[in-house]
Amino acid sequence: MPRFLLILLLLLITTLHATAGTTSYDSAYQQFSQHLQDVRRQHEQLRSNEAELHEQLQALEGSPLLYRVLQQQRLSLPQIENDPFLPDVIAQIRLQQFEVNQALRQARREHRQEPQLEADQQRLQLLLNLLVELQQEQRELLNTSNRLNQVLDERLFWVNSSPPVNSQWFLLLPQRLTQQFQSFSTGALLPTPEQLSSSFWRTLLLMLLAVVLWWLRQHIERHLATCNQQLEGFQAAHQACNLEGNCAPPPPAPWLTPVSLLLTGLLCLPRPLLLLSAASLLSNPDSDLINPAAGLAALALSGFMLLFMHRVLTSARIAELHFAWPETTRQRLLSFVRHLAWVLLPASFILALAEQQTLSLPADVLGVLVLLCSGLALCWLFARLMWQTPPLYNSLLLHWTITGLLILMPLLLVVITAMGYYFAGLKLTSRLLISLYVVVGWVVTETSVYRMILLATERIRHQREQEHQLLVVEASGEELADVKPLPRLEVEQIYQQSMRLARFLLLLGFGGLLWWVWSDLLTAFRYLDTLVLWQYSSGDSLQPISLADFLAATFILGFALFLAANLPGLLEILVLSRLQLQQGSAYAITTLLNYAITATGLVMMLSALGVSWDKLQWLVAALTVGLGFGLQEIFANFVSGLILLFERPVRIGDVVTLGNLSGRVRQIRIRATTITDFDRKDIIVPNKNFITGQLINWSLTDTVTRVIVKVGVAYGSDLDKTREILLAAAEANPRVLEDPKPQVLFLNFGDSTLDHELRIHVKELSDRNPSIDEINRYIDQRFREEGIEIAFRQLDIHLRNSEGVEKLVQTRMG
Structure with missing residues (x-):
């Protein structure tokens, strides 16, 4: 002071x-x-x-x-x-x-x-x-x-700030609309001389800026066309080089996309600036009457966003060239923007005027009607857009979650307003509109940043290729084989690291913007603490559970389930896939993390609902006893599943034999393990069978296995030639390993065969049956060429007393 x-x-x-x-x-x-x-x-x-x-x-x-x-x-x-x-x-x-x-x-x-x-x-x-x-x-x-x-x-x-929307409200709607229009006063439209002098220079500056941008629009359009031509020429040359196998052309500057977006924004500014200048001229903060300045300012903001998105999707060619959006996606978004303009422009103007009527909101039926119609229209537009859009990020769960949010948010505004909470509906609508602008800015900024990173990495790759070619040209004939690229960070690694950092920074920045938009309304939700649902005893006193506690517990459980479903996969992509882990280790880590997140979320949810650990531990003890006696098989399978994850005698992808069942392990769950057999059938096996039964794991420590090919040749065959052919069959097959060496053994004099075994080793389990097939075909062909007979089973019958047999035959015939 x-x-x-x-x-x-x-x-x-x-x-x-x-x-x-x-x-x-x-x-x-x-x-x-x-x-x-x-x-x-x-x-x-x-x-x-x-x-x-x-x-x-x-x-x-x-x-x-x-x-x-x-x-x-x-x-x-x-x-x-x-x-x-x-x-x-x-x-x-x-x-x-x-x-x-x-x-x-x-x-x-x-x-x-x-x-x-x-x-x-x-x-x-x-x-x-x-x-x-x-x-x-x-x-x-x-x-x-x-x-x-x-x-x-x-x-x-x-x-309740207005009467609820019911049949009586619709019957009185024409009369109340007439009264509302008659109550509008134009006295506040004309500013006083003092207010005119205070806002004159600001209004004049806005108008001059709009005129200058309108005058420079042709120069801006030419500059934008030049940027598009550079990018289009690079893309055409790049495709031609890929087809012909030649080296790619140098990519354009990484700042090409942001510059194009900036030029597009400048082309969209003149009309919104004129609306802002009119709002500045008509602003009258000291008047208690309705003033259109706030409505014009809101109309300018929403109009700029719609004009910008329309140019991005049409004349600016940013969606086509810079963002590389498919034509179907571009047409779908263009139709959405055109329909959205009929909803957003009148709604933003009228609702901005309605926010000034703090004391006369109960009589404002025009704002209620606009809010109801615009909310229902937004529900239909978002549902139509998301129904025609392919799954976002190739995830149906994420796609339908976002679709539900986009439909439920405007529908919630309709329900709140219809129940009479018009003031709350106005506050939420203004925040949702700002959030919509933030999300549009997020999408445009994210796509342009990704494009910048892609062009920057392409420039690095092109520069390194040129340096390597220069070294090759300058090197002599003897040194040509020794010329290698400079030992620098891989381009693909640079791209992935830059993308991860950009995603994190964008998420942090736009998350902070959304928090800033909604932060002033967070205090309004503290009122939910006063709505007590039930009470629970804590010591000698009763502790209340409010509606806010119940919503917090629901949010904790939903957030924990969301993390359990997505965080292990994200951890595997970003961290575990880059570590040198054994087969199945990543799955064991992510599965245990899934269990830990779910258990922690469940405990936190119960704690938010008043179930403390001193009460929960008795429940756990009782459940443990019940599991031990009544559900011991299920409990044994659960413990066996934990043993499988920790001890890892069986991992995801292993080929196992359990009794007469053979197949590849696909999933290890809490109760059972899923095995896909070689007929591509999924077989659910309880985890207890893997721990208590005899199990063959063909790929636990090594995938190299021995294959035995049994061959029986007739008596009198050339055994040395047989051995030579069997060894040649093993040496000629590329699936057979040289170490351990193939081995041929003559093991047995059979009834009608001389039994030989060809013992070989193959690297992969998938090579066992193909190697047997190929070796058998080779042996059959060589044996026919060398005249070696593959013996078949023969049986000689000797009759020592033929008279007795003839007598028996005559007796039976008589």
């Missing part, structure tokens, strides 16, 4: 021994005393208003007059701020007090009497006590004002 600054300057220039010092101290003391009385008077008035507010809340609970009473209370609150000069004044007085005390100590050492210094010391102490008391009183006044504002904001958000 000016008088405090004047007093501070007087205290700085006043000397302690001057006769004018007493007058300055007395004057400052009187002024600060008067200010302290004013602050105490304001504080007492605020306390009285607070007590009166609580009485009115109790007396008018559920009454339609409560909204008007709360708005009048809110408008009558004074604007209170801390004095910015008071801490400096206190610091200066403390400094002067220290100097006076030092002078007094020096005088006492010299045995001198200084009555003036002692008087100054007393005056400074009195003034310091007064200022400290004033500072404390100001803090209490500010706290009371903030508390009263918070209560008013909370209750206004949850109080």
Whole structure:
């Protein structure tokens, strides 16, 4: 404040021994005393208003007059701020007090009497006590004002500000619309001479800027066309080089896309700037009547966003060239923007006017009608757009989650407004519109940043290829084989790291913007703490569970399930895939992380609902006993699943044999493991069978396995030639490993065969059956060429007593 600054300057220039010092101290003391009385008077008035507010809340609970009473209370609150000069004044007085005390100590050492210094010391102490008391009183006044504002904001958000929309509302709609139009006054449209002079230069500057941009539009369009031609030429040359196999051309500058977006924005600015200049000219903040300045400003902002998106999708060719969006996507978004303009432009203008009618909102039927129609139209537009759009990020869950949010948010506004919470609907609508602008900016900025990173990495790749070609040209014939690119970071690694950093920074920046947009409405939701759903005993007292606690518990559970579904996959992509882990280790880590997140979220949800750990542990103990006796098989499968994840005798992708079942492990869940056999059938096997039964894991430590090919040749065959052919069959097959070496063994004299075994080793399990097939075909062909007979089973029958047999035959025939 000016008088405090004047007093501070007087205290700085006043000397302690001057006769004018007493007058300055007395004057400052009187002024600060008067200010302290004013602050105490304001504080007492605020306390009285607070007590009166609580009485009115109790007396008018559920009454339609409560909204008007709360708005009048809110408008009558004074604007209170801390004095910015008071801490400096206190610091200066403390400094002067220290100097006076030092002078007094020096005088006492010299045995001198200084009555003036002692008087100054007393005056400074009195003034310091007064200022400290004033500072404390100001803090209490500010706290009371903030508390009263918070209560008013909370209750206004949850109080019916207009009649509910029902059949009676529609019957009275024509009459009330006529009354509302008749109540509009044009007196506030014309600014006063003082307001005209204060806004003249701002209005003139906006109009001049719009005229300059309109005059330069052809130059801007030519510059934009040049940027598009550069990018289009690069893309055409790049495609031609890929087809012919030649080296790619140098890419354009990475700043080409941001410059094109900036030029497109400049082309869209003239008309919104003219609307802003009209709003500046008609602004009249001192009038209580409806003023169109706020509506024109909102119309300028929404108009600029629509014009910008329309140019991006059409004449600017940014969506086609820079963003590389498919033609179907571009046409779909263009249709959405064109339909959105019919909803957004009138809604933003009328709702901006409605926000000025704080006391007359119960009579505003035009704003209610516009809010209902625009909300339903947005629901239809978003549903139509998302239904025709392919799954976002190739995830159906994410796509339908975003679709549900886009449809439910405007539908929620319709429901709130129809129930009579028109003030809350206006507040939420303004935040949703700003959030929509932020999301559009997010999409455009994200796509342009990704394009910049792509062009920058392409320039690095092209530069390195040129350097390598230069080294090859300069090298001699003998050194040509030794020429290698310079040892630098891989281009693909640079691209991936830059993309991850850009995603993180964009998420952080736009998340902060959304938080800033919605932060002032967060206090309104504290009112939910007063809505008690039930109570629970904690010691000797009852603790309430409010609606806010229930919503927080629901959010915690939903967020935990979301993290359990997405965080393990994100961790595997960003971290685990870059580590040298054994097969199945990443799956074990992500599965355990999934269990941990789900369990933590469940415990936090129960804690938010009043189920503390001292009660939960008895529940866990009882469940453990019940599982041990009644559900022991399920419990055994659960523990076996944990053993499989920790001990890892079976991993994802392993080929196992369990009894007469063979297949590849696809999933390891809490209760059972899914095995896909070689007929591509999914077989669910309880986890207990893997722990307690005999299991063959073909790929636990090594995928190299031995294959035995059995061959039986006839008696009298050339055994050396047989051995030679079997070894040749193994050596000619590329699937057979050289180490361990193939081995041929003559093991048995059979009934009609000389049994041989060809023992080979293959690297992969998928090579077992193909190698047997190929070796058998080779052996069959070579045996026929060499005349070696593959014996078949023969049986010789010798009859020692033929007479008995003939007699038996005759007896049976007779």
